[in-house]
Amino acid sequence: MSKLFNISPSPHTQSTETTKKLMYGVVVALIPAFITSILYFGVSALIVTVTSVVSCLVFEYLIQRFVLRKPLSITDGSAIVTGILLAFNLPSDIPVHIIVIGSLVAIGIAKMTFGGLGNNPFNPALVGRVFMLISFPVQMTTWPLPEGFKTSYADAVTGATPLGIIKEGLKNGDSLSSLMEKIPNVFHMFMGKMGGSMGEVAAFALLLGFAYLLYRKIITWHIPVSILGTVAVFTTILWLIDPQKNANPLFHVLAGGVLLGAIFMATDYVTSPMYPKAMIIYGIGIGFITVVIRVYGAYPEGVSFAILIMNAFVPLMNAYMKPKRFGEEVANG
């Protein structure tokens, strides 16, 4: 009996990169932010993150096994990434049951109803977060202040985030210069000593993650740079027009969730465009809408909504901003 050889179409060799490795690479990039969240917010940060990740995994398992009856894919790492990113959008003292509800919405509604990994048009973590914001506004808008490593869960001292301070203060008629004294200085904002959600406070930790993602070639520079660049340019224009009503661009880039959103949420493969040109337009759109909501809208922070709105345009961008084919111009021109 002669040996049976394997026959398959070419190519007969593959790169070693897999979906799983990409997802776990994102998890590794989020580790610096995770560590700083525990340092600033204590054990509660750990509990929130673990609850979120476990709920996401459990819901994905249950839905795939019992509702859809499809093969399981919980080991590919995407549910873990969604869980961590969802947790990083939350205040560290949020009650556990709200996290579970948010995970159910994120995985069950935003991801599984569309067909699972690769088919959802909207970022699942952001859908979960926005759902929780609208359904539980009080719990989702009381932000613990970074008091250092604490072991108790619920009794955090809460205060307003820098963006919240500015928004409320301007509504009350305070001048910007007096408000700026109430906000932590630039160094503190960079290192994370400000009120806010667990993942958004420490700018330097997020930038470390960004560097790792670029090094591993998991994302390209286009989306984060175009978002942050647009935010910087637009806020510079507003600041130059009226420095008493609009904060400086450095403040806008460091405050709120725009760094977290630009580096980790907007760059999600499934919901972002696939070509560099389209990515830059996408980033500009997000930056623009974020600043509009921050300055003229009712909410102090607008990154989540901005990303979700631009997610809706992504199929259109994919269809109309196709790359120029090799030899196309010469053939037609």
Next chain:
Amino acid sequence: MLKTFPVGGIHPPENKLTADKTIKYLPVPASVAIPVSQHIGTPAEVIVGKGDIIRTGQVIATSKGFVSSNVHSSVSGKVSKIDNIIDSTGYRHMAVFIDVDGDEWVETINRTPEVIKEIKLGPEDIIKRCLDSGIVGLGGATFPSHAKLSIPPGKKCDILIINGVECEPYLTSDHRLMLEHVEEVLTGITVLMKALGVDRAMIGIENNKPDAVEHLTGIAEDFRGITVHSLKVKYPQGAEKQLIKALVNREVPSGHLPIDVGLVVHNVGTAFAVYEAVQKNKPLFERVVTVTGKSLRNPGNFMVRTGTPVRDLIEAAGGMPEDTGKIVSGGPMMGKALNSTDVPVVKGTSGIILFPESESERPVAGPCIRCGKCITVCPMNLEPYLLMTLAGKGLFEKAENEQITDCMECGSCSFTCPAKRPLLDYIRLGKSTVIRMARERNIK
């Protein structure tokens, strides 16, 4: 700064295990099966019969039509039968089976070892000699060379491009040819230049062969009009459109040929075969084949007669390793897997690779995560994920609009996909269906 093509490309592991192995002449086998179709175009017509006595270099099948090629016997002996045999297309096709007896060559072939540099033939005679000697493109495409050298009226060629890139991993046959037979190759290039009526030739070589670049550059100084250029190592630099873009920055328009931008591209192996045909009157019946694989005992580069079963090459390289899972004819990116070792070596066989079982299985495919990496690596700037979906769902008109026929099946997309989706399988299906639909439309 090394030149390269601007869009796409990947860096698969090179595995040039046989880069320093000198070419060995494989002993003549006991019997051969020479297929009558070793080229693109109409299969040749057999002109010998069962029982005929044949000599090495004798014509055994003649070309039929313009895009076709003569086939010559690579051995001397008696024709045992004219029957079908499995070849590298995966199907059975007609071949001439010869039982070998000695090695008597046709006497018109000049077997002296000196390199003859003076070219006595004129352009038209050179092209006729290529046709008579059965010269086809040895880069793997096997397009009849006389057809490529016959420039259609209204078009002009100003530079001859020589492809010494060998971008496929594992393969080293062109590399060794450039090191060991450099004067023959350069003379062959000069012959091609004369046939085309050009005075400039540019040889492109990837930078992972610095010895070849250096050696060739030195000797090329004695030849008029030939320049050697080192290119950045990136697959598929050896694809002719990408080679042209990198060397002279001209973009071949979609659906057109290099001659439309004034260029003709030939492989170094073809240049060597042209030298032998024109200067030594030797038709094409043997070529350098790289036999390699991580588990092989003596991988190497062999000069093999066409019609030799692959089995003999594997024996010469130390025998089939125990853990062989897949045998590939060609390179790992575009080669074809063989289902039997009876398959004969043909003019287009550039290498035989034996993969161990651990590297023979395809990984399980997952859903598309829309990462866009396939688009980033496609050298023709197509969208493989979209073409796969369109071909899979049978939306062939849409696939045609997305220019699926531009795909050169290099395999970069399937190589890169993190979800291990079989992109190229469906794109190939889409391409063949679209081409068939377009042909039926034109006939109407």
Next chain:
Amino acid sequence: MSTVILTTIICLSILALISAIILYFVAQKFKVYEDPRIDEIQAVLPAANCGGCGFAGCRNFAEALVNAETFEGLNCPVGGAEVMDEAARILGKEAPEVDPLVAVLKCNGTPEFRPKTSRYDGVADCRITNNLYMGETDCSYGCLGNGDCVSACTFDAMYMDPVTELPVIMDDKCVACGLCVKACPRDLIELRKKAKKDRKIYVACYNCDKGGPARRACKVACIGCGKCVKVCTFGAITMENNLAYIDANKCTFCRKCVTECPTNSIIEVNFPPRKPKAEVVTEAVNQRITKG
């Protein structure tokens, strides 16, 4: 009720009325005249939109029926005679007698009969495998077993048998729409005339190689010996390219060819069983072929 609510109700009602009037006139002006009989016929058709009639969908077929002079060449295989007669009644035409058809697979190459010579590891799609190479066996004409036909069937009439690795067509569900015939890249499925009790006799092979290679590849291949042609007294069997073919219109189901075939390539389906004499004949002829 406050004035706001009253105003809103009145405004919206007026808006709705104006829109309705505009829409009515626009609909009348841009109305496309369609023969009302097309709708009637379409209601009678099975609405499967399978393309078995040769048209793009049931509505297109209905149009064709209304516009045609006679029903010659027009038939809905899914609905059958019942539907065609009803359509004929509505249009006042004659529906010609059309024999019902059923799909059969012209290959019997199970792993027992047709040994494997390689392992296919690519995408499980028959068209892709067919483009790549002859398949996991030595027969380049036989069924590849990846189920393109099963996926194409919209009437749930087919499934893949895991033991024989061949598709099975269920006679009671098959409506002979022809989707599986189009799907098979090797043209192995044929629509043959349906006989009573679902009986069938046909050559379950499509191999056009000469006897030697065909037999080496598969034990039940047609070797082109011609014995069936000689034994058929009704002239129903023809031989072309080393392959026998039985014309279903001439076959009387006498079963002489089934016993005569040395490789058991011709099969009979849904007949009462008879004595297993064929085995001995096969071995003896088998020896003769491999020696010669």
